[in-house]
Amino acid sequence: MRLLKAGRLILLLKLTIVLGSIWMLSLFSYPKTSWDPTYILSYSWLEYTDADGIPETACNCSAILRGEREALEEAKLLSITRDFRESVHIPDEYYINATQDCREFQLSRKYLTIPLSQEEEDFPLAYSIVVHHKVDNFERLLRAIYAPHNIYCIHVDKKSEPSVFSAVMAITSCFPNTFMVSQPVTVVYAAWPRVQADLNCMADLYKASTKWKYFINLCGQDFPLKTNLEIVRMLRSLKGGNSLESEQMPDEKKWRVTSSHKIVDGGIQWAGKAKEPPPFNLPILSGNAYIVVNRGYVRSVLEDNRIQTLIEWAKDTYSPDEFLWATIQRIPGVPGATWPNSKYDMSDMNAIARLVKWQWHEGSQGSLEAVYPECHGNHVRSICVYGAGDLKWMLEQHHLFANKFDTDTDPIAVYCLEKYLRQKALAELQ
Numbered sequence: 275m276r277l278l279k280a281g282r283l284i285l286l287l288k289l290t291i292v293l294g295s296i297w298m299l300s301l302f303s304y305p306k307t308s309w310d311p312t313y314i315l316s317y318s319w320l321e322y323t324d325a326d327g328i329p330e331t332a333c334n335c336s337a338i339l340r341g342e343r344e345a346l347e348e349a350k351l352l353s354i355t356r357d358f359r360e361s362v363h364i365p366d367e368y369y370i371n372a373t374q375d376c377r378e379f380q381l382s383r384k385y386l387t388i389p390l391s392q393e394e395e396d397f398p399l400a401y402s403i404v405v406h407h408k409v410d411n412f413e414r415l416l417r418a419i420y421a422p423h424n425i426y427c428i429h430v431d432k433k434s435e436p437s438v439f440s441a442v443m444a445i446t447s448c449f450p451n452t453f454m455v456s457q458p459v460t461v462v463y464a465a466w467p468r469v470q471a472d473l474n475c476m477a478d479l480y481k482a483s484t485k486w487k488y489f490i491n492l493c494g495q496d497f498p499l500k501t502n503l504e505i506v507r508m509l510r511s512l513k514g515g516n517s518l519e520s521e522q523m524p525d526e527k528k529w530r531v532t533s534s535h536k537i538v539d540g541g542i543q544w545a546g547k548a549k550e551p552p553p554f555n556l557p558i559l560s561g562n563a564y565i566v567v568n569r570g571y572v573r574s575v576l577e578d579n580r581i582q583t584l585i586e587w588a589k590d591t592y593s594p595d596e597f598l599w600a601t602i603q604r605i606p607g608v609p610g611a612t613w614p615n616s617k618y619d620m621s622d623m624n625a626i627a628r629l630v631k632w633q634w635h636e637g638s639q640g641s642l643e644a645v646y647p648e649c650h651g652n653h654v655r656s657i658c659v660y661g662a663g664d665l666k667w668m669l670e671q672h673h674l675f676a677n678k679f680d681t682d683t684d685p686i687a688v689y690c691l692e693k694y695l696r697q698k699a700l701a702e703l704q
């Protein structure tokens with residue numbers, strides 16, 4: 275174990291020297307100090323620092339992560355300033371141009387292009403990411419979760435702006451292990467195509483590599499709360515299990531699966547008739563669109579005849595993304611599945627897949643109704659778009675990812691989070 279670590283350190287050192295010299299030759303703002311091996315070894319050139327010269331460095335992230343009021347107030351003032359928000363935004367055109375030289379793009383954006391540990395390399399992950407706008411949000415997410423031994427399938431909604439498509443395509447073309455989904459679809463909110471987007475990526479990922487152990491699906495406005503090493507360790511501790519919301523369906527949601535729907539003018543409508551009961555009398559469970567599942571679960575989704583039948587049945591339901599994965603998780607024989615009995619129900623707060631703050635569950639600790647503290651950002655469709663003031667609480671949770679972030683609304687929340695995670699990942703090396 276120790277030997278392995280030493281060997282890896284030497285490899286890293288060699289690579290860093292090579293990369294370090296490219297770095298110095300390049301035009302980026304490498305600090306003009308003399309050659310200092312400890313500096314190189316400490317990887318600080320991969321850290322996000324004030325030397326990056328981006329506007330967000332004006333705020334004090336360590337104070338923000340501790341929830342200090344003064345720093346949070348300053349951050350809030352800054353993030354509501356129009357000039358600041360505009361200066362922070364990275365336009366699609368930047369990505370289209372900057373990716374013409376992939377190596378320079380990787381270096382200047384500080385991508386981690388070597389595995390940071392054997393443990394991570396031995397436990398590759400597969401990601402499906404659906405995107406339809408806000409390329410800079412997506413790129414910062416990719417940068418935060420990127421590792422050369424993982425694999426990433428990106429689905430860009432067919433109705434997205436051409437510049438979104440071009441920019442995401444340009445970014446993915448810079449990495450051998452990131453690719454555009456082979457069959458993109460037009461996503462309709464709360465309708466079947468949202469699931470189809472993930473299914474198409476699942477199939478591509480399953481075919482592209484036999485090595486990955488877990489599948490995680492994301493959207494462009496998610497962000498990790500853990501480093502890759504922490505994610506790997508938490509997944510290993512699941513011991514082959516899956517982690518996703520899967521609970522008894524509340525009565526007020528049952529119409530979603532008992533009546534038939536159709537897509538009209540890019541929206542979903544009631545089709546005016548009732549649906550047949552689900553195939554094999556499968557109990558339909560309630561969950562959400564975001565899951566953390568093992569490779570066997572994905573194989574079942576793609577190959578198990580019962581699930582193929584369930585999928586066909588689900589195509590005219592309302593919001594199938596919010597029950598399909600949850601239902602499959604309780605089908606006997608699916609790897610990592612649990613029995614349908616309610617004793618195995620798992621809530622979104624107990625699953626590690628995704629942290630979401632729903633407006634109606636916010637409140638103060640001690641009240642029976644409240645699930646989490648008030649949102650410090652603002653709400654979109656009743657979901658909290660996190661502000662810097664949410665970070666302290668979020669980092670105390672066990673979830674791997676949180677939804678929703680928006681660099682156009684609160685760039686500081688994303689900045690402090692990405693900076694924290696990068697620092698932590700590099701510190702884990704020591």
Ligand SMILES: *[C@@H]1O[C@H](CO)[C@@H](O)[C@H](O)[C@H]1NC(C)=O
Nearest residue numbers: 334335336337338340342345
């Ligand atoms: C940032 O906040 C931390 C924690 O309160 C404090 O120790 C540090 O001095 C602050 N840094 C700056 C540059 O103000």
Ligand SMILES: *[C@@H]1O[C@H](CO)[C@@H](O)[C@H](O)[C@H]1NC(C)=O
Nearest residue numbers: 368371372373374375378379
């Ligand atoms: C385009 O990218 C190149 C590096 O790849 C850079 O030198 C140049 O300044 C960029 N042009 C614009 C307009 O940003």
